[in-house]
Amino acid sequence: MMDFDSRREALLAAAASVFAARGYHRTSMRDLARASGMSLAGMYYYVAGKEDLLYQLQRSAFERVRRGAEEAVAAAGRGGVGGGEGGPEERLRAFILHHVTFFATHRDEMKVLSHEAESLTGARLEEVRELKKAYVGLCDALVAELDAAAEAPAGGGGTRLNRHVAVYTLFGMMNWIYTWYDPAGPVGIAELAETICRLFLNGYAAEVHVR
Amino acid sequence: MMDFDSRREALLAAAASVFAARGYHRTSMRDLARASGMSLAGMYYYVAGKEDLLYQLQRSAFERVRRGAEEAVAAAGRGGVGGGEGGPEERLRAFILHHVTFFATHRDEMKVLSHEAESLTGARLEEVRELKKAYVGLCDALVAELDAAAEAPAGGGGTRLNRHVAVYTLFGMMNWIYTWYDPAGPVGIAELAETICRLFLNGYAAEVHVR
DNA sequence: GGCGTTTTCGAACGGGTGTTCGAACGCAAT
DNA sequence: ATTGCGTTCGAACACCCGTTCGAAAACGCC
Secondary structure: OOOHHHHHHHHHHHHHHHHHHHOOOOOOHHHHHHHHOOOOHHHHHOOOOHHHHHHHHHHHHHHHHHHHHHHHHHHHHOOOOOOOOOOHHHHHHHHHHHHHHHHHHOHHHHHHHHHOOOOOOHHHHHHHHHHHHHHHHHHHHHHHHHHHHHOOOOOOOOOOOOHHHHHHHHHHHHHOHHHHOOOOOOOOHHHHHHHHHHHHHHHHHHOOOOO | OOOHHHHHHHHHHHHHHHHHHHOOOOOOHHHHHHHHOOOOOHHHHOOOOHHHHHHHHHHHHHHHHHHHHHHHHHHHHOOOOOOOOOOHHHHHHHHHHHHHHHHHHOHHHHHHHHHOOOOOOHHHHHHHHHHHHHHHHHHHHHHHHHHHHHOOOOOOOOOOOOHHHHHHHHHHHHHHHHHOOOOOOOOOHHHHHHHHHHHHHHHHHHOOOOO
16 A cells, blocks of 8 residues: 555654644654554554654754755755846845745644754754754855855944844744744735845844945 | 742742753653752642643743833833933833843743743643733734834835734744853843844834835 | 565553652641 | 641552564565
């Protein structure tokens, strides 16, 4: 009916749904058995254990956002949707739009990624932390390019914002979404992404471009 | 040696520390007994149970941030630290500064407030949700005043940002702090608050004041 | 049919969980 | 010395947890 990999991914998907709804630690293996339609013991044929399940889930989700973001940024650099060349600002916009869209279209996995960041232990925790660091670094590099392109126009004015702090704050805007956003509500994904883009770009660049 | 209330608050403080470090569900009552210096059974003289402990903690923390924020905003309205009268922008700045400062000076409780928002159940969950809604509403009202004070200067230009979305995004910037901020690091609390103020005020107001 | 491999799962194990209960404590008032 | 009261806690209870194991089922292949 289904091969090994499909069955395994179905299990991961069911786990993502339950983890997102009830939280990792509150969820028992028996809950997952019920949600996936497998027996309690049967799951252990596909996964090494509960923590391994969370690890596979986070790893897979992280690699997909990362790949998607890289492609979206590259596409924006090549000219993106509408013609043009695609400067640093367009590339950052593409990153934000992709992140927010991915968040909204993969709610469960992204909530697990955001909320259960410290639920892993030992080597698995360290490995996922590295993935996250690489992903944040990708965004940080885009903001750095934005900085370089603006190159202190007059020298005067107020002090520049700390880039790393600004980037973490940007991720705060984006990753907090799972806390309040209702995809069935009146606010669309595009509007949400546009709000975050404006808040960050106007706010961050204001100290660089204007005044 | 200590009266009932002090002993109880010491227990709550110990619980906040352990909950922040290991998470609510991972923490056992035996962990709390060890951290507080009481015996396992002894804690039940001061608290009705584990979930009641979390509830008391969240309720107490929420009421303190709320009261503090109200006072900070009122003080800014009266002229704040430096003279002046204190318009809507100064009041919102005061709110943000207070929230960020409170976050940094009460790390454990605020992490428990942010991260364990869905760990309560039933009536207790609902009650804390009401507290949160009131607190967010306080901030939302400040932003609304900012809107009113700006009153669409020309009518043209781009569309205005959805205020509620902007407010949730602002809380994202602030509440994500517990995820990455290191108070022992090079970034001070004042700088952190200033970054968030600029990102929000420049970004949000840009569509209202400029262009 | 028979056979080897892949897949499933009922039943059990050892251990940790939140909570309760009754006895014991310290200590001021009688 | 005794009473009563606020406080502490060792021991136990009933339950749920993640994981294992050996047997049974399902399957393709000869």
